[in-house]
Amino acid sequence: MTSRIEWVVSSCRLLARIGAEMESSRPFAGRRIGTGIHLEPKTVALLLALRRGGAEVVSTGNLGSTQPDAVSYLVEHGVTVVGGPTTDEDEHDGHLRAVLATEPDLLLDNGGDLFVRYLESPYASLVGGTEETTSGRMRLEPLRDRIALPVLVINDSPIKQFAENYHAVGQSVLESFMRITNRATNGKRVTVLGYGGCGKGVAVSFQRAFAVVSVVELDPVRRLEAHLDGFLTPERADALRDAEIVVTVTGARDVVTAADLPLLRDDVILANGGHFPTEIAYRAIVADRRVQSTLQSAEGIDTVVLADGRRVHVLAGGHMVNLNGPRPLGNSVESMDIGFALQLRCLEAVVQGSVGAQHAVVPVPRWIDEQVARSVFA
16 A cells, blocks of 8 residues: 555655656765755655755754654655654754754755754855745844855745745645634634735635635735735734634744733634744743633644633644644645755755855745746646
């Protein structure tokens, strides 16, 4: 019987094609690549493609999203994996530092975790790497001059924006909400916090699932865009008071906090669609004096009961909702296949010297976008 990992790996046709090419060209021969990325079936396909290109791969996962089956499969296929599933920040920090202790030549980062720690103890052999997310770009941009190495931001590629963020994240957050809660979205009042690439996808996916969607966006230009796209754009407090479902998709910390408890209606559901498990300040909410008790209502659902009887349901403990809870599937295979093709080509460009220090924390160069786009139709 074919495992789900084998099904996903065989479905990543771009990665298979590029991996076969790199098996001949060997762009990563003699190089060690350190990665900190969600370890699930689609990233298995990416890391195995790097191996086919000659790389030694040392990898660890992200907070709350590592899947044990993916770890076992990677180890069986020659990838060194540091640690396993964890939601403990200190333990995760140790895993990241263990990856860096091997002094990789290239870093494939997800959220800026590796590059930030690299700057604490730099070593001479690092050539550069990639950053997958907007969250990571926000952390690394102020450090550009200190990094002074080519770091290409995958999430700033237009391909990544529309293929993965808009279409795939939107779909997978909606699917995960329905899978975990088994509740309908029809007629529900949904508030989406953030209207970047992922927020747009989340908002439109819930809207197409017959929800009434409000968008809260601090950037006045994006707020206007959301308004012209047909979404309600009330003030933040009004949007939270009205919401039956709240989804955070900002890349920032403390987007919904204990200070918001007076605003939230009874039976509201909170979900985080952003990278870091800090958009919903879950620990602070649970510790608040207004909280009477916390219980697990169902797998993937924690219910916070307030002293006045209101119930606030938090999905996946505030971790990424589409990579947590029962049977976490994440984004679609096709979207990640395209996004990870960008990863392969960007790392290839860095190691071959096609980009230089002037490309420290910058979007994917246009020529790589075009190369990947053409390959989809090949």
